[in-house]
Amino acid sequence: MTTYLIQGAAIGAGAPTDLLLRDGVIAETGTGLSAAGAERIDAGGLVALPGFVDLHTHLRQPGREDAETVETGSMAAALGGYTAVCAMANTDPVADTAGVVEQVWRLGQEAGLVDVQPVGAITVGLAGERLAELGAMAESAARVRMFSDDGHCLADPALMRRALEYVKAFGGIIAQHAEEPRLTQGAQMNEGVQSARLGLTGWPAVAEEAIIARDALLAGHVGSRLHVCHVSTAGSVEIIRWAKSKGWQVTAEVTPHHLLLTDELAGGYDPVFKVNPPLRTAEDVGALREGLADGTIDVVATDHAPHTREDKECEWGCARPGMLGLETALGVVAEAMISTGLLDWDGVADRMSTAPARIAGLSGHGRRLETGAPANLVLVDPAAPWTVRADELASISRNTPYAGLRLPARPVATFLRGHATVLDGKGQW
Amino acid sequence: MTPAYRTPADPAEPALGSPPRTILDEADLARIVDRIAHQILEKTEGAADTVLLGIPTRGSHLARRLGERIAAFAGSPIPVGALDVTLYRDDLRLRGARALEHTDLPPGGIDGQHVVLVDDVLFSGRTVRAALDALSDLGRPRAVQLAVLVDRGHRELPIRADYVGKNLPTSLAENVEVLLREVDGRDAVQLADRRDSR
Amino acid sequence: MIRHLLSAADLGRDDALLVLDTAIEMAATASRSVKKLPTLRGRTVVNLFYEDSTRTRISFEAAAKRLSADVINFSAKGSSVSKGESLKDTALTLQAMGADAVVIRHPESGAPYRLAQWLDGVVINAGDGTHEHPTQALLDAYTMRSRLGRIDGLRVTIVGDVLHSRVARSNVLLLDTLGAEVTLVAPPTLLPVGVEAWPATVSYDLDAVLPKSDVVMMLRVQRERMNDSYFPTQREYSRRYGLDVRRLGALPEHAIVMHPGPMNRGMEIAPQVADSPRSTIVEQVSNGVSVRMAVMYLLLGGSGSKENS
Numbered sequence: 001m002t003t004y005l006i007q008g009a010a011i012g013a014g015a016p017t018d019l020l021l022r023d024g025v026i027a028e029t030g031t032g033l034s035a036a037g038a039e040r041i042d043a044g045g046l047v048a049l050p051g052f053v054d055l056h057t058h059l060r061q062p063g064r065e066d067a068e069t070v071e072t073g074s075m076a077a078a079l080g081g082y083t084a085v086c087a088m089a090n091t092d093p094v095a096d097t098a099g100v101v102e103q104v105w106r107l108g109q110e111a112g113l114v115d116v117q118p119v120g121a122i123t124v125g126l127a128g129e130r131l132a133e134l135g136a137m138a139e140s141a142a143r144v145r146m147f148s149d150d151g152h153c154l155a156d157p158a159l160m161r162r163a164l165e166y167v168k169a170f171g172g173i174i175a176q177h178a179e180e181p182r183l184t185q186g187a188q189m190n191e192g193v194q195s196a197r198l199g200l201t202g203w204p205a206v207a208e209e210a211i212i213a214r215d216a217l218l219a220g221h222v223g224s225r226l227h228v229c230h231v232s233t234a235g236s237v238e239i240i241r242w243a244k245s246k247g248w249q250v251t252a253e254v255t256p257h258h259l260l261l262t263d264e265l266a267g268g269y270d271p272v273f274k275v276n277p278p279l280r281t282a283e284d285v286g287a288l289r290e291g292l293a294d295g296t297i298d299v300v301a302t303d304h305a306p307h308t309r310e311d312k313e314c315e316w317g318c319a320r321p322g323m324l325g326l327e328t329a330l331g332v333v334a335e336a337m338i339s340t341g342l343l344d345w346d347g348v349a350d351r352m353s354t355a356p357a358r359i360a361g362l363s364g365h366g367r368r369l370e371t372g373a374p375a376n377l378v379l380v381d382p383a384a385p386w387t388v389r390a391d392e393l394a395s396i397s398r399n400t401p402y403a404g405l406r407l408p409a410r411p412v413a414t415f416l417r418g419h420a421t422v423l424d425g426k427g428q429w
Numbered sequence: 430m431t432p433a434y435r436t437p438a439d440p441a442e443p444a445l446g447s448p449p450r451t452i453l454d455e456a457d458l459a460r461i462v463d464r465i466a467h468q469i470l471e472k473t474e475g476a477a478d479t480v481l482l483g484i485p486t487r488g489s490h491l492a493r494r495l496g497e498r499i500a501a502f503a504g505s506p507i508p509v510g511a512l513d514v515t516l517y518r519d520d521l522r523l524r525g526a527r528a529l530e531h532t533d534l535p536p537g538g539i540d541g542q543h544v545v546l547v548d549d550v551l552f553s554g555r556t557v558r559a560a561l562d563a564l565s566d567l568g569r570p571r572a573v574q575l576a577v578l579v580d581r582g583h584r585e586l587p588i589r590a591d592y593v594g595k596n597l598p599t600s601l602a603e604n605v606e607v608l609l610r611e612v613d614g615r616d617a618v619q620l621a622d623r624r625d626s627r
Numbered sequence: 628m629i630r631h632l633l634s635a636a637d638l639g640r641d642d643a644l645l646v647l648d649t650a651i652e653m654a655a656t657a658s659r660s661v662k663k664l665p666t667l668r669g670r671t672v673v674n675l676f677y678e679d680s681t682r683t684r685i686s687f688e689a690a691a692k693r694l695s696a697d698v699i700n701f702s703a704k705g706s707s708v709s710k711g712e713s714l715k716d717t718a719l720t721l722q723a724m725g726a727d728a729v730v731i732r733h734p735e736s737g738a739p740y741r742l743a744q745w746l747d748g749v750v751i752n753a754g755d756g757t758h759e760h761p762t763q764a765l766l767d768a769y770t771m772r773s774r775l776g777r778i779d780g781l782r783v784t785i786v787g788d789v790l791h792s793r794v795a796r797s798n799v800l801l802l803d804t805l806g807a808e809v810t811l812v813a814p815p816t817l818l819p820v821g822v823e824a825w826p827a828t829v830s831y832d833l834d835a836v837l838p839k840s841d842v843v844m845m846l847r848v849q850r851e852r853m854n855d856s857y858f859p860t861q862r863e864y865s866r867r868y869g870l871d872v873r874r875l876g877a878l879p880e881h882a883i884v885m886h887p888g889p890m891n892r893g894m895e896i897a898p899q900v901a902d903s904p905r906s907t908i909v910e911q912v913s914n915g916v917s918v919r920m921a922v923m924y925l926l927l928g929g930s931g932s933k934e935n936s
Contacts, residue, residue, distance in 0.1 A: 314713055
């Protein structure tokens with residue numbers, strides 16, 4: 001196994017330091033380190049951060065291998081600076097049994113580029129009617145702790161309460177896709193000035209906020225852990241801030257696209273901008289950035305959602321919602337949070353690695369870069385503007401909303417337990 | 430196409446070429462209209478069953494003037510109308526769709542009438558070709574004649590005018606500009622460098 | 628002139644007036660012994676209809692044929708569309724067939740925008756989902772102008788299901804461009820959130836607005852809205868928002884009544900009102916052909932020229 005000597009990387013917002021990666025761990029830190037036989041990486045000007053952890057990834061396998069596989073999604077993740085991703089359960093078959101989550105987990109192990117941590121479905125077939133065997137998934141080789149019907153809202157309040165209670169037995173957490181189904185029937189985009197103009201059925205903010213409020217109250221009531229997926233509105237940020245002020249165990253994530261893009265992009269009816277929850281207004285984007293900066297929102301999660309050309313090269317109303325996110329997440333976060341001064345690199349390390357690792361229960365990830373910690377880390381060039389090209393992405397799918405956009409920073413090297421998965425911005429596979 | 434006589438212009442100055450040369454002035458125009466009015470009266474046996482149809486924009490005004498002069502000479506009015514040929518042109522694709530002018534047939538129509546088409550300049554003949562097509566969709570005249578203020582040559586179709594105000598040999602690098610009081614504030618015919626050749 | 632007609636907002640004031648002026652000349656040709664014009668000879672116009680709308684399709688077809696274009700009717704029924712061919716593949720097929728213009732009616736908002744990206748030819752929106760129907764707005768404006776002599780300063784009241792109405796969207800945009808004052812009257816459930824950004828006034832009270840209206844445009848209430856709690860019953864809707872004989876009497880003497888059709892007689896409009904001399908409903912149909920001829924001439928007549936490319 002190669003030993004790497006990283007020279008002169010800033011640790012987060014801190015001073016330049018050398019890091020020696022040997023036998024899967026950070027063997028030494030300090031200045032002026034040397035090691036015989038080590039491959040030296042000149043990291044002057046680069047920032048070293050704990051490897052990113054994505055709480056919200058759609059890898060599409062099993063079922064839609066034409067859109068993404070565990071392997072291609074792992075490549076995209078590694079290039080994006082990730083060392084762990086949580087694979088959502090809305091596959092085909094649905095990841096609602098120990099068998100399916102173990103399959104996904106093994107595919108991740110075989111790819112070996114990031115730790116693929118399966119998320120289990122809360123209800124059988126994501127149908128929202130009866131609980132899946134949550135305990136069996138928790139005890140499986142995949143050791144599932146996070147459960148979500150993502151793509152669907154668990155709307156039944158009684159079932160939601162049972163799920164929240166039940167997972168307490170094994171330290172689980174329920175991740176809710178907050179979308180009141182009756183208020184979003186046929187919904188195509190954010191409800192507001194743009195939807196009125198474009199004649200597209202509106203997805204009102206209240207449909208998200210009402211469910212978040214209800215779930216926060218339920219989580220408080222039963223003393224369980226709730227995680228709110230892809231928060232998209234200013235009102236949701238307020239409700240989560242309030243729930244946290246009560247001391248309830250509520251965490252939340254925001255996607256990179258909701259930190260940067262607005263519903264005006266729907267104007268040309270190009271479904272590459274169709275996503276669920278939808279792109280909102282500039283006011284919402286501002287509130288989400290503030291919420292992420294002050295910690296109301298704990299995590300940036302990509303909601304990486306690959307879709308085939310057929311599912312996007314069509315009418316807006318016929319297109320599947322979702323956007324690629326893994327390879328562009330860091331650049332977008334740098335644009336939205338670093339360039340604006342809302343977060344520093346320590347803040348990014350927390351929101352993209354430490355906090356999500358804690359929420360997902362991934363103890364080997366999100367650790368401080370100090371001697372003895374697992375060598376899961378990413379080197380970021382904070383001043384390497386690049387232009388996103390859909391055809392250059394590692395995903396099988398091409399549905400990035402950022403094509404042609406210039407982003408200010410990018411990951412240049414990623415290490416998973418001391419193995420370089422990415423060097424010089426290129427995948428090592 | 431650059432006219433041979435043009436001198437290289439100072440790049441700071443707009444390339445205007447030579448100033449337009451006046452070929453016919455107001456008095457010439459009035460004389461020509463009178464002459465054509467007489468000729469029409471002569472050829473149509475006193476303008477019996479005759480209709481003047483001007484091709485917009487300037488042809489319409491010329492037709493109205495001719496109508497007034499014919500009425501003055503003959504002592505009785507002659508029907509005057511306008512015929513827009515835009516929808517019949519064969520160069521729409523080349524030159525782009527443009528605003529339509531009003532087509533206005535005299536109340537008696539054109540069936541069985543001597544129709545005299547009136548236009549300002551006869552050039553390729555394509556406008557007249559379009560006018561003949563338009564006429565045949567509007568009715569069945571007994572005969573069709575053509576009156577033009579200027580014939581500048583360069584015909585691309587077998588068409589000739591029955592009444593010509595002035596035969597004016599031109600080069601393709603030149604533009605014949607007909608100015609009429611009703612549209613341009615004064616009457617004149619002048620020869621200029623072709624604008625689009627600059 | 629613009630390249631495609633996708634939204635009434637594509638038309639600036641000069642372009643919109645050019646269409647209306649051109650339509651007057653087109654209308655004049657309808658009274659001639661030979662109605663056909665050679666203008667678009669050799670051009671191919673495809674009517675691509677994903678929704679049944681015989682009246683709109685016939686109107687476009689008549690307009691294209693009057694201008695001597697070759698017309699191909701491509702309806703979703705009985706074509707490969709019903710077998711699941713994508714809009715993009717259909718677009719590529721039409722492209723390969725050499726379509727110079729495609730008139731598209733589609734149940735999804737924005738479908739004409741997608742089509743325009745995949746085709747070199749002219750795209751004319753003949754109604755897309757709940758978005759727009761720009762030629763309807765043009766023919767409505769034409770009708771107002773021919774009946775009332777102007778559009779600038781007219782007070783136009785649009786009544787009914789604004790939320791789902793492509794006719795309302797296009798009319799609001801075009802009428803604003805042409806200087807009319809638009810008032811939207813509807814139950815609050817049938818107005819979109821975000822309507823406050825439209826260049827129009829909103830009212831819930833039809834009786835208060837009618838005496839100050841030069842034009843009342845009644846929108847069709849779709850059957851499927853009647854069972855989805857947008858309003859309690861047809862009877863209540865008709866009582867609060869229908870145009871009956873009593874309300875007709877509240878209009879100024881010169882005011883006209885419009886309806887894009889097809890009407891629900893007795894629901895949004897009483898039969899006596901629909902058939903009254905103030906109703907322009909039949910004229911709207913014949914004006915539709917003239918306006919669509921004007922649109923096709925202006926968009927297609929010069930296509931291929933340097934000026935337009």
